[in-house]
Amino acid sequence: MKREMRVTFFLLLGFVVSACAADGPPAESMLGEIQWPPIDYKHTVSTTAIRQYWNCTRPEPDLMRLDGMAANLWNGQPIKFLEWELVGVNAEGRTVSNTKVASKTIQLFTNQYTKFQIDLRMTGGEARFDLYYYYQFYDRGHGTMEASLDWDGPVLFAQQNQRSFVLDACSETQHLVR
Numbered sequence: 001m002k003r004e005m006r007v008t009f010f011l012l013l014g015f016v017v018s019a020c021a022a023d024g025p026p027a028e029s030m031l032g033e034i035q036w037p038p039i040d041y042k043h044t045v046s047t048t049a050i051r052q053y054w055n056c057t058r059p060e061p062d063l064m065r066l067d068g069m070a071a072n073l074w075n076g077q078p079i080k081f082l083e084w085e086l087v088g089v090n091a092e093g094r095t096v097s098n099t100k101v102a103s104k105t106i107q108l109f110t111n112q113y114t115k116f117q118i119d120l121r122m123t124g125g126e127a128r129f130d131l132y133y134y135y136q137f138y139d140r141g142h143g144t145m146e147a148s149l150d151w152d153g154p155v156l157f158a159q160q161n162q163r164s165f166v167l168d169a170c171s172e173t174q175h176l177v178r
Contacts, residue, residue, distance in 0.1 A: 041054055041055055041068065041069070042054075042055050042176060042177060043055065043056070043068075043174075043175040044175060044176075045164075049072065049077075049135070050073075050082075050108070050135070051070070051071050051073055052069070052070045052071075052133070053069050053177065054066050054067060054131075054169070055067050056169065062121060062122045063119060063120070063122065064120045064129055064170070065117065065118070065120075066086055066117070066120075066129075066131065066169070066170070067115075067116075068115070069113050069114065069115045069116070070082060070103070070108070070113060070133075071111075071114075072108040072109060072111070072112055072113075073110075073111065075110060075137075076110055077138055078109050079108040079137055080106065080107050080108075080135060080137070081102070081103075081106065081134075082103040082105075082114065082133065082134070082135040083100060083101065083102045083134045084116055084118055084132070084133045085098060085099070085131070085133070086098065086099055086118045086120045086129055086130075086132075086169070087130045087131075088122055088123065088125075088128075088129055089127060089128050089129070089130055090126065090127050091125075091127040096123045096125045097121065097122055098120070099118060099119065099120045099121070101116060101117070101118050103116060128167075129168070130167055130168065130169060131165060132166075133165070133166075134161065134163050135162050136161055136162070
């Protein structure tokens with residue numbers, strides 16, 4: 001009986017140790033690896049789920065580039081399927097150019113970040129640039145689990161699609177890091 005218990009104990013111990021050594025998220029996505037808060041960005045906005053930082057530059061006369069990062073700083077629920085859309089708007093408020101990019105990271109867990117770059121070819125009529133961002137996030141306000149067990153099996157919660165925008169994202173006077 002003692003021998004069986006020892007074998008079971010060592011098998012369980014080996015399983016636990018091997019589970020701890022399994023690959024997790026890449027180290028470069030953890031917030032502990034970067035200067036926080038980041039000092040290289042001029043603009044910032046946040047929602048209850050994510051915080052974003054970015055810079056707007058014009059590497060070419062007809063190109064607007066938005067380089068940035070988004071981070072899940074405090075939520076236990078992952079941010080999923082994050083996408084950005086940069087829209088060039090003329091003086092009358094009409095869209096004259098736009099482009100969309102998706103995050104390379106499918107899920108942002110707590111204390112993780114992802115970087116993004118948006119290149120928008122301008123048509124020449126842009127008066128401002130608006131930034132739209134979309135993601136899936138579930139939050140009941142209590143940091144609940146994504147799925148829980150019920151008598152009949154797992155209960156999966158629907159992920160709510162979130163849509164937000166930043167009016168005049170490249171403004172010299174708005175959305176500035178303070």
